[in-house]
Amino acid sequence: MPAFTAADVKRLRDATGAGMMDAKKALTEADGEYDKAIELLRIKGAKDVGKRLERSTTNGIVVSKHGALLELDCETDFVAKNADFVALAERLIEIVLEQSPATLDDLMAVQVEGQTVAQLIESESARIGEKLVLSRFATFEGPTAVYLHKRATDLPPAIGVAVQYQGGDEEAARSLAMHIAAARPRYLTREEVPAEAVETERRVAEQTAKEEGKPEQAIVKIVEGRVNAYYKDFVLLEQPSITEPKRTVKQIVDEAGLTVQRFARFEVGQA
Template identity: 80%
Template sequence: MAAVTATDVKRLRDATGAGMMDCKKALTESDGDYDKAIEILRVKGAKDVGKRLERSTTNGLVVSRDRALLELDCETDFVAKNKDFSALAERLMDIALETKPADAAALLATEVDGQTVEKLVEGESARIGEKLVLSRFTSFDGPTATYLHKRSTDLPPAIGVAVQYSAGSEDAARSLAMHIAAARPRFLTRDEVPAETIETERRVAEQTAKEEGKPEQAITKIVEGRVNSYFKDFVLLEQPSITEPKRTVKQVIDEAGLTVDRFARFEVGQS
């Protein structure tokens, strides 16, 4: 039986993106035959697709190009910084910009090279040996500023923000995108907050106030205060500006002459 060296394992791992132990087992099984080891890994990857369905994908990357954002997730940071994984994300973005799908679901159903994008991702999942998920995609029509943020210098961007604006400068819009990346707003204005969400916040606030023993006559005011706190936390225009905490985002962008139409924020591992 041929001896399997660390160099052999590294070469196979670099070529396939498979785990170190899987590479070592494949080389042992193939008696050191590199091409046969690749074939073994491909077969194993295809068989393991079903097993990967329940795994969590808390790593990955966000790519941005031509007023669009795309999030591709994986299981480990090792794969997240793998060049083949990055290349897949860029290829998916190429397909999206060419076919202009409405969202990630439409992109997954898009036909390319005789197969759907969903099958393409599944094939790469089998080859790499991890669950891969095309989580989100969006694109904007008007002037758009984007910002990508890395959680760590050795990893690809894990947060992506796009801000579409109809008045103002790109610099002001990009500064706002940086705020959004850090402050995690969910809505542009309070009018966008679903009525059921507001009702839930009111219900929780009222029940909490009662359990805290607050006077009955004060509960209405307390509830309104807590609902307003929710707006300040999650409505972009009502958030305190990160650069000027004593002013709201609306005050800051109004002074800059920036009119925001919509925004999107993707963060790997977050819904």
């Protein structure tokens, strides 16, 4: 039997985040050699990462700093509230602010203490024991209002909204961010809606009206009504206000003197 103590097991666990049985097994296989045991655990962790590739990541956290947003996903809510996982998300958003990557691929390639961000996440995934996915990030310039929403009091924020604006005041902008969190708009104006999305709505409306036997002369009006309903659902400035449903968001922000330049809404587990 290799000679190692409970203190050796604790030291190995503290260094790697491995479970007690995994640490004992590694020390046994390594004949009590600490460095070799670490190597064995790293190999096991890498294999486990591979096994986790197909798992779903429907939990996680949205963090914000200086107007930037970042979403880091995991498999369970247990890990989502783990201090190491939260610290990783906070470290990643610091990297975003320091390095100003243009894309997610650029961020994953950033070098941090001798490894890339992608390798850092893979290493933490092996240590924590769950698949971790850096889903997206966004940065903003100028006045930006941020709202973070928790799905449960014991969990970290799962929805994050940032609104870049001019004019008005921070209170009005934050109120708008809260509306965005609840109403889930996809676009700021109808001009941003992809033409193919509009054409899909038109086709669906036209085909549905025909199958329902609507008069030919009514179909054009029905199609336009459906397209307008789509805009009201997904275009921020055309949505009914959550706080004043009889008024549009545009009417609310215009009255507040607020000009919305762009926004981002991240929700854990949602595209």
